[in-house]
Amino acid sequence: MKAAIGSRNPAKVKAVEDVIDRHLISLTALNAESRVSEQPFSDEETISGAINRASYCVEHEKADIGIGLEGGVVETERGVFVCNWGALVTKEGETFIAGGARIPLPSEVADRLLQGEELGPIMEDFTKKNNVRRKEGAIGTFTNERLVRSEMFGHIVKMLIGQWEYSQEGK
Ligand SMILES: O=P(O)(O)OP(=O)(O)OP(=O)(O)OC[C@H]1O[C@@H](n2cnc3c(O)ncnc32)[C@H](O)[C@@H]1O
Numbered sequence: 478m479k480a481a482i483g484s485r486n487p488a489k490v491k492a493v494e495d496v497i498d499r500h501l502i503s504l505t506a507l508n509a510e511s512r513v514s515e516q517p518f519s520d521e522e523t524i525s526g527a528i529n530r531a532s533y534c535v536e537h538e539k540a541d542i543g544i545g546l547e548g549g550v551v552e553t554e555r556g557v558f559v560c561n562w563g564a565l566v567t568k569e570g571e572t573f574i575a576g577g578a579r580i581p582l583p584s585e586v587a588d589r590l591l592q593g594e595e596l597g598p599i600m601e602d603f604t605k606k607n608n609v610r611r612k613e614g615a616i617g618t619f620t621n622e623r624l625v626r627s628e629m630f631g632h633i634v635k636m637l638i639g640q641w642e643y644s645q646e647g648k
Pocket residue numbers: 483484485486489515516517546547548549559595596597598600609610611613614615616617626
């Protein structure tokens with residue numbers, strides 16, 4: 478069984494490596510097109526990005542299962558929240574989706590997002606650290622690293638693989 482993850486971001490690749498059984502499933506990581514904005518601004522756009530990445534893996538990498546993980550933000554009456562979505566697409570054409578933990582962003586960060594900046598660079602400025610998005614992520618920074626980006630994506634991957642396994646039972 479061949480799986481592919483549609484990103485080379487270590488926070489995303491680690492999430493999949495931590496969950497799948499590498500004895501049963503081989504894993505390739507590739508930069509898949511999300512075909513949404515660099516900074517998705519709604520659940521729907523973020524879900525589309527995740528599905529597009531997962532489908533790209535099945536089409537271009539001939540994977541049995543493609544996994545797409547996408548980060549975005551959503552504007553609510555209680556502020557701008559980080560949102561994260563994952564999709565698993567099978568070569569048979571089934572699609573499973575799952576959403577991740579979300580927290581509100583501080584107003585300094587939210588204001589810059591609303592002015593059109595991307596969360597990745599904003600986080601580097603805010604923390605004075607490089608590559609936050611490839612490491613702890615915004616979710617890690619603002620939870621005092623009690624929940625880092627790879628673990629948050631790991632929850633999503635568990636929910637994706639679990640739904641796919643459940644659908645296989647009795648087949
Ligand atoms: O290489 P890819 O897979 O694209 O990984 P990415 O870090 O760019 O992640 P996404 O494209 O899924 O995220 C969309 C945007 O939101 C930013 N972003 C999302 N979550 C973040 C986080 O937890 N910390 C920092 N930046 C984040 C990211 O830098 C992008 O600008």
